[in-house]
Amino acid sequence: MTTIEANGRARRPRSVLARRLSASAGFLRAQPVVLAGFAILFLFVALAVVAALALPDPARVNPLVRLRPPGAEHWFGTDQLGRSTLSRTLNGTAVSLTVGALVTLATTSLGLAIGLVSGFVRWLDGVVMRVMDGIMAIPGILLAIALMSLFGSSIQNVVIAVSIAEIPRMARVVRSSVLVIREQLFVEAALTNGTPLGRLLVRHVLPNVAAPVIVQATYVFASAMIVESVLSFLGAGTPPTIPSWGNMLADGRQYLQRAPWLVAFPGIALALLVLTVNVLGDALRDALDPRLARRPRS
Incomplete structure (x- = not known):
């Protein structure tokens, strides 16, 4: 099906993907803080890729240049073993982002x-939420330390330990x-028409909780990097x-x-990345919450 433009020429309707991309581009143009946040995040990702491909091995030891201050040869200086602080800092970006x-x-x-099942299935709500409350009663960092002491040090175990502490808040x-x-x-109309629970949650409930989930996900991202x-x-x-x-701060x-x-350098990088994600979360909350969008600006 085609439409007729003002000059009489036929114009094909845009695809669903093209319409969504156009809407996303319009949203970013209307939200400069969100656009800036995504740009800084992309910059961190690009720096992590460049570090992995072009910079020296962050584990390479050279005692002859140990504890050299920042200069033309070593932009971020070197550590107590002669390792490049620049290479280690940028490679640490990949660890935090991952x-x-x-x-x-x-x-x-x-x-x-x-959250979907607990909020919609009333007889499960009490049981599931009490379990979530029990996990939230334990400070997240203490729970993560306890789990790491049980399973050992690795990125995979860090992800599991931090996720267990953050899941109840998202739920x-x-x-x-x-x-x-x-x-x-x-x-209520969907229930009256006999819509199955799974289809009801996916097609009717899930799209309406997407905005708070996206905002909460940004805070989880920042919290995970800090923990x-x-x-x-x-x-x-x-x-x-x-x-x-974290290892660089402990050694330094x-x-x-x-x-x-x-x-x-690692402290500034961590602070800047966490600040970017938090500001991005605040901007997304303001943009996606219709009540804040309708509030008059002073």
Whole structure:
């Protein structure tokens, strides 16, 4: 089917993908903070790729250049073993992004499923939420340390430990939204027409909880990177051979007065990345919440 333009020529309708891409581009143009946040995230990803492909091995030791300050030869200086701080910092970006992405994926998937079922199936709500409350009663960092002490240090175990601590928070966000949505008329109409529960949740409920889930996912991403760094700093996170920012901060604290760049560069990178993700989450919340969009600006 075609449409007729003002000049009389026939114009083919755009595909669904083209319409969605156009709508996404329009959304980003209308939200400069969101666009800037995604641009900085893309920059961090690009730096991690460049570090893996072009920079020296972050584990290469050269005692002849140990504790060299930043300069033309070594932009970020070197550490106590002569390793490049620039290479280690940029390779640490990949570790933090990987942990953050995997934790966000696992937390969103499981938390979304638990929240949807708990919020819509009344007889499961009490049991499931009490289990979630029990997990949330334990401080997340202590729970992660306990799990890491049981299973050992590795990126995979860090992802599992942090995800277990974050899933209840995602589940509660989804459940609170579902409790409101299930009282809406379109849900009651779908139930009256005999719509199966699975189809009802996927086609009618899930699209209406997407906005708070996206916003919560950004906070989970930032929290996962912080917890990973804390665990690595305490010696309970990624193995010492992996150049994560937490490991770099732990190694550099012994040389803080003599070589402050060992702590400064990974610390600044971690703070900037977490700040970017948090600001991006706030901007997405403002853009996706219709109540905030309708609020007059002072």
